[in-house]
Amino acid sequence: MKFIFFILFLIPFSAFSQSPIKKIYLDSLWSETNETNHKYHRIIESFDAMNESYYIKDDYKFGVLQMEGNSKTEDGSSKNRIVYVL
Numbered sequence: 001m002k003f004i005f006f007i008l009f010l011i012p013f014s015a016f017s018q019s020p021i022k023k024i025y026l027d028s029l030w031s032e033t034n035e036t037n038h039k040y041h042r043i044i045e046s047f048d049a050m051n052e053s054y055y056i057k058d059d060y061k062f063g064v065l066q067m068e069g070n071s072k073t074e075d076g077s078s079k080n081r082i083v084y085v086l
Contacts, residue, residue: 021045022074026058040066044074 025038038061045055053070060066 044071 022044024042024044025033025035026040026042027033027037028039030040040058040060043057043059053072054074055068056071057068058066
């Protein structure tokens, strides 16, 4: 009985609990580009919600964190509290 409750009620709710993520590809001059020519990619969480700040994370092409922080704009152009990772 508990197993049926878990499948019918909890699994559908967990599918909707994830925040939307937007991924932008950037070249070596930090200009937006396509997936083939990118050097970095920026991940913006909750980009479709009207938030006061958005969590952003910039990674190198091969997946290593370059910097992370918050932005006042959903495209990541206005950065607050950036933490650079070397």
